[in-house]
Amino acid sequence: MQKKIVVLTGAGMSADSGLKTFRDAGGLWEGHDVMEVASPYGFARDPALVLDFYNQRRRQLLKVIPNAGHKMLVELERHFNVTIITQNIDDLHERAGSSHVLHLHGELLKVRSTGDETLVLDWKNDLNLGETCSKGYQLRPHIVWFGEEVPLLSEAAQITVTADILIIIGTSMQVYPAAGLLNYARQGIPIYFVDPKPSINAIDFENLTIIQSTAAKGVPTLVKDLVRKEF
Numbered sequence: 001m002q003k004k005i006v007v008l009t010g011a012g013m014s015a016d017s018g019l020k021t022f023r024d025a026g027g028l029w030e031g032h033d034v035m036e037v038a039s040p041y042g043f044a045r046d047p048a049l050v051l052d053f054y055n056q057r058r059r060q061l062l063k064v065i066p067n068a069g070h071k072m073l074v075e076l077e078r079h080f081n082v083t084i085i086t087q088n089i090d091d092l093h094e095r096a097g098s099s100h101v102l103h104l105h106g107e108l109l110k111v112r113s114t115g116d117e118t119l120v121l122d123w124k125n126d127l128n129l130g131e132t133c134s135k136g137y138q139l140r141p142h143i144v145w146f147g148e149e150v151p152l153l154s155e156a157a158q159i160t161v162t163a164d165i166l167i168i169i170g171t172s173m174q175v176y177p178a179a180g181l182l183n184y185a186r187q188g189i190p191i192y193f194v195d196p197k198p199s200i201n202a203i204d205f206e207n208l209t210i211i212q213s214t215a216a217k218g219v220p221t222l223v224k225d226l227v228r229k230e231f
């Protein structure tokens with residue numbers, strides 16, 4: 001039976017595609033305080049600003065393409081049973097061709113009703129104030145904001161428990177509960193961490209191999225190595 005690989009990705013995964021990470025930008029996200037644009041408080045205070053912020057992110061996303069790192073994770077599926085748990089709201093893993101992607105923090109190309117969270121729609125255009133769901137409630141980005149529950153967390157934890165190998169790519173491991181997923185990995189399994197500035201204090205595990213590199217360079221090297229070791 002194929003080994004199970006769980007891949008946990010963060011903003012660094014998409015940096016080589018041209019999408020900025022959060023913490024590399026000095027705590028600002030494209031010039032904004034994250035609480036202003038990524039919290040229920042921010043949305044209540046200035047909904048137009050928040051919608052505009054995500055409209056810009058959505059437009060930017062539609063202009064960029066998956067990088068060599070995203071593509072090599074697809075290659076990994078030819079040899080292993082792979083599930084990606086991403087903190088990213090972009091769709092670059094899917095566009096590259098990965099089959100199993102779980103978006104812990106939501107998806108930029110989806111919106112949902114503010115009155116009924118089960119009403120989720122695909123959305124590629126701008127979203128404006130006054131655009132409502134079929135029940136008449138304002139639509140909002142389908143994003144998990146700071147202070148909100150992470151609905152897919154228990155599913156992500158159940159997947160992480162099944163990993164024979166864990167790969168972590170481009171995340172500062174500072175944001176909980178995502179960072180806590182590591183604690184669900186079975187003791188002793190090999191863990192690989194690809195990041196040009198790895199926050200190793202956060203990941204203090206036995207059998208940890210650090211690949212100090214960008215995703216576009218480090219992931220292809222790692223994937224080739226894993227395939228070689230396995231066969």
Ligand code: APR
Nearest residue numbers: 010011012015021022023087170171172173175197214215
């Ligand atoms: N390739 C790989 N990793 C990179 C690259 C690159 N080219 N460039 C930067 N990095 C690394 C940084 O060294 C850092 O460790 O990516 C990581 C980015 O960290 P963060 O910006 O904190 O992103 P992330 O960990 O995904 O943040 C988690 O915080 O703002 C919230 O909800 C948002 O999902 C996000 C969460």
